[in-house]
Amino acid sequence: MKKTLILILGFVLLNTNLYAATNILFLGDSLSEGMGVDEEFAFPRLVERNLKAKKHDVSVTNGGVNGATSASGASRLKWHLKKKTDIMVLELGANDGLRGLKLAETEKNLVNIIQIAKEKKVKVLLLGLMMPPNYGKKYTDEFEAMYKKIAVKEKVPLLPFILQGVAGNPKLNQADGIHPNIEGHEVIAKTITEFVEKYL
Numbered sequence: 001m002k003k004t005l006i007l008i009l010g011f012v013l014l015n016t017n018l019y020a021a022t023n024i025l026f027l028g029d030s031l032s033e034g035m036g037v038d039e040e041f042a043f044p045r046l047v048e049r050n051l052k053a054k055k056h057d058v059s060v061t062n063g064g065v066n067g068a069t070s071a072s073g074a075s076r077l078k079w080h081l082k083k084k085t086d087i088m089v090l091e092l093g094a095n096d097g098l099r100g101l102k103l104a105e106t107e108k109n110l111v112n113i114i115q116i117a118k119e120k121k122v123k124v125l126l127l128g129l130m131m132p133p134n135y136g137k138k139y140t141d142e143f144e145a146m147y148k149k150i151a152v153k154e155k156v157p158l159l160p161f162i163l164q165g166v167a168g169n170p171k172l173n174q175a176d177g178i179h180p181n182i183e184g185h186e187v188i189a190k191t192i193t194e195f196v197e198k199y200l
Contacts, residue, residue: 021057021058021059022056022057022058022059022086022087022200023058023059023061023083023084023085023086023087024047024048024058024059024060024061024085024086024087024088024089024196025060025061025063025077025080025085025087025088025089025122026044026047026060026061026062026063026064026089026091027063027064027073027076027077027080027088027089027090027091027092027113028044028063028064028065028068028089028090028091028092028127029064029065029066029067029068029069029091029092029094029095030064030065030066030067030068030095030179031043031064031091031094031162031163031179031180032044032062032063032064032091033062033064033065033066034062034064034185035066035179036174036176036179036181037180037181037182037185039062041182041185042062042064042185043180043185043188043189043192044060044061044062044064044089045060045062046185046186046188046189046193047060047189047192047193047196048060049189050189050190050193051193051196051197051200054193054197056197056200058200061080061083061085063076063077063080064091067095068092068095069092069093069095069096069099069101069106069109070092070093070096070105070106070109070110070113071096071105071109073090073092073109073110073112073113074109074112074113074116077113077116077117078116081116081117081120081122085117085120085122086122086123087122087123087124087125087196087199087200088117088122088123088124088125089125089127089192089196090110090113090114090117090124090125090126090127091127091129091162092109092110092113093106093110093129093143093146093147094129096109097129097131097135097139097143098131100135103142103143103146106146107146107149107150110126110146110150111150111153111154114126114150114154114156115154118154123199124154124156125156125157125159125195125196125199126147126150126151126154126156126157126158126159127158127159127162127192128144128147128148128158128159128160128161128162129143129147129161129162129163130143130144130161130163130167131143131144144160144161147160148160157195157198157199159191159192159195162188162191162192163180163188164191165187165191166180166184166187166188169184171183172184172187
């Protein structure tokens, strides 16, 4: 009888693991956090909604922190990894660029974050960002290229620019011209949903 119960329990646990929700962590800054809008309207939450509408069993953790740079990413990731994480969607680097930090340091930090996730068997998806043109062509080109370089080096999927169709559009951004409004987050969420869905 005891042996039968153990077998049944083992079968239940096995099937629970097989059919458990895919846990997705968005590790980012104020863009992921949804600065200026309620968290329920920030794109990580909208991605969760969209994926569930497509019958995907997912659970999203919004790890966006206003003002975060790539330097804080590793310690924040380690904290989030205390719970089961299957996919990390990495959205960091914008604040590094806006502060004029050295790209070599930003690249080093992003690679470190990715490698920590990989060591824990977490699938990594990288979100690319761009700098405004007033930062100069050389810097903006190098900033954009940094994400492509990291994606190739670390063999991770890259969405080249998450603000495609949103950046520079006053109808989709808040008064600061940097952070998306609710409508902007909807556009971003549609783009990221299609990206993430490929790797579930």
